Amino acid sequence: MLKDLIYIVPKEKHSEENLKEILTSHPEIKFVSLIGIDLSGNDTDEKIPIKVLLDDITAFLKGAIQTDGSSVVLPGIASLNNAKVDMVCDLDVNWYVEYNTDNVDPETEKPVGTLRIPCFLYHENKAVDSRYTLTNCIEHFKADLLNLFKEHPDSLTPFGIKYDDIDSVAATCATELEFWVKTPNNQAEIEELSTSQVLQEQYWTRTKGVVRTALEQTILNMELYGLEPEMGHKEVGGVKAKIDESGNFNHIAEQLEIDWKYSSAIQAADNELLVKSIVKETFRQNGLEVTFLAKPIDGVAGSGEHTHIGLALKLKNNKTINLFSSTKQHFLSVFGYSSVMGILKNYEVINPFVSSTTDALRRLKPGFEAPICIVTSVGHAVDLPSRNRTVLIGVVRDLASPLSTRFELRAPNPRTNTYLALTALYISMMDGITYALKNNKNEDDLLTELSKKPGEDADYLEKERAYRSEENIFEDFTDEEREKFFGKAPATVYENLSAFDKYPKKKAILVKNDILNDKLINSFKLGAIKRWLVEINHRIINEFTDEIRSYKILHSIDKALDLDVANWMKIEELKYYLMKDSYSKKSLFSRIRIASENKDYEEVSKLQVEAEERMSELRSLYSTYKKNLLDI
Missing domain, CATH: 3.10.20.70 (Glutamine synthetase, N-terminal domain)
Incomplete structure (x- = not known):
């Protein structure tokens, strides 16, 4: 049985x-x-x-x-x-x-x-693997925190406890999982998907047919493994499925999300791996394809893997204290404020571990509820918790449940290496906590520094930057203001990895205790660069080439208007610029290949950005061209 x-x-x-x-x-x-x-x-x-x-x-x-x-x-x-x-x-x-x-x-x-x-x-x-790196990090984090408690016993006074009351430190984590599911060989039009997204026709609506069955089976299978699933629902992306002659749903293209209970950091990362396996296999058994790509369809919502981070103390009397929850009239405790400050200050060198692929960076664009700059939100009022979905890292609070206070990092995606990302996050959190305790900072001090305006002096955070906003980051700031206040987001894998060299003081925080040492970081960089170059030259350019070749002339000479001819000429000119060589001039794609062979990574990076922009322009031109034709 x-x-x-x-x-x-x-x-x-x-x-x-x-x-x-x-x-x-x-x-x-x-x-x-x-x-x-x-x-x-x-x-x-x-x-x-x-x-x-x-x-x-x-x-x-x-x-x-x-x-x-x-x-x-x-x-x-x-x-x-x-x-x-x-x-x-x-x-x-x-x-x-x-x-x-x-x-x-x-x-x-x-x-x-x-x-x-x-x-x-x-x-x-x-040990040279990701699992050990996180395990080692958490051991150091707990030991360092306990040492800080010994050195600064007053830091425990707000919680009404002493050092001897502590049994253990609990570094907790939970990940959400978003993914796209579709019927094999069916392709939904991007404009159809984009329109449905803007109209919010899919978000939290009922699942139907085989998708409903697969989702229900997935949640039930997760229960068998003791994963304690909390919810499964439709996400913002997708289109309405169609019914075939047999009465079955086809033409399925939907985005789903599954959430489950938190655990210790290493167990949470292991559980995420297991959930992906359960999802993929269960949906396959129902004749559906699943992708964990961060941005499987350009111009449509990508898939995130919001990562929740918590910190608690287990006491000898079996009680649990959330170290992020404030016992005063504050959004967070000293440990909460200083942890998020540590992440924000050092995020440039955390980011390579969070977003290490072209696919990951494609998701982090304005207009898709994905973070694009280094900024947090703690809430509009202490007595009325709020959630700002436009920031990089937000505070999750529930006044009725102080134990639930945590951070939500919104940048990770289903292919983020959660083990290394959590390692970099906890190392940075300890940097912030150490600053706060060794300098006797209280909640007011830290909230003031976290809420500083650009140009205001700060003891820990950078003078020219801002780090907190309760406004809509996408709509209430111009591109120039966002970059000036919150930093410029990397556009390519190479730009992201360059942070290790660009910010030596921040990198020094990561390698301080030999957890993420130079050898591991260098190995990570080499692997990411190799994957980036192979993907550009043997997947992205090939996919772009196939897409370009699919853009055929559709108008007939006898029925075409001057506008149709003009539109097509622009398309042809851009197609040639992108992929057609001549004796005197290399195409953009050829220049990328040459720069890759020469290991001129900065040039590859620059040309990749241009290729993405030109392809977006080409798609727009072809869509405009098609819409003006009566007979296709």
Whole structure:
């Protein structure tokens, strides 16, 4: 019976005795797979027969499984002539069992299962993976915070506790997941999708047909894994589905969101990986395709993965205190204000870990409720919590539930490496907290500094910048004002990665305790640059080329008006500029390829921005051209 399947092996059950009992009593679990996360956020998957584990559980758990470092993204660390990477099981998080419903074991009459074990990747006896980096970060964060409490016991006075009352520090996190789903081979018109978005015809409306079934099954499957789903609903993007001759819905193109309960930072990142797998497999079984791209369709809402960050103390009397909640008439506590200030001050070097792909940066554009500059909102009034959806990081508060106070970072997307992003965030939070406590700053001091105007002096934040706004960032500021007050958003992957060199003092914060050291950051950069160049030259340009070739002449000579001819001439001229070489002149696409070969990354970056702008112009021209034709 399917109800007899197990889905979780909690950390309390990772002993040799417990594992042997579990695995021998569930013969449907045929394989074990170790999940290592490289510096690009890719997770490993392999099929090791469960017999290998059962033959010597102790060696398996305490030893290491070897893999080829060339198969994971660790450039500058694991090389072809030094590729040995060891995979070491993480015993302190939940393990889970994935089932292949397409492969039923004839003996047990149950789907074949694979025990998935999160692990760490070691090279030359040093951990070099994303999971370990976050684990190490959280350990340092907790230790540093406890040391600060010892040095500054008055910081605990507002909460009515002393250092000896503390049992542990809890760094918590939760991620939301937005994604697009569609029927295979169906393409919705961009204008159709854009119009539906503006009219808000999809947001929070009822799901129907196979999408409804897949969404319901996904939520139920998440419950089996103890993920505690909280909500699944339609997002802003999508169009109304059509019904075929059999009465089934087709022409599906919808954007959905799923939310689930928070957990510890490392467990939350692991849970996100599991949810993506559940979503993709469940929708596939229902004949639907899912994409986790941040911006799968240009001109239409992209998919975010808003990341919620919390900080609490577990007391010896079993009570929990939210360190972000204020015990006074304030939006936040000292720890809350200083944490968000640390993130904002250092965000230029956090951003590469949050948005490391062209796809990610395409989403962060004005007009799509995605953040475009470094600014926060804490609310209009202390006694009336509000949510500003136009800022980078906002405060989430509920007066009836002080434990729910947290930050929501709105920039991440479903392909963000959550492990590294959280690492950079918590390191920066500690920088802000350290500043506040060592300088005896109170809530009033910090709120004043956070709310400073451009040009006003500040002890921690930068003089020429502003960091807080309760206004609509998109509508109430011009482009020039936004850049001046809140900083200019990077347009390309190279621009984003250049922050490590442009802001050496901020980078020094990241490498301070050897958590994100120079070697790891350099490896991350090398991997991101390589992925960026390959994607531009072998995917983006190819996709642009196919799109350009699809723009055919549609008017007939005898019926065309002068405007039609003029419109088409503009289109032709732009098509040639983009992709057609001559003996005397290289096209824009060819210049990108040449700059890539020459490793002139700054030139590639500049030309990529131009290519994106020109393609947008071409789409607009062709749309205008088509609309003026009577016969197509």
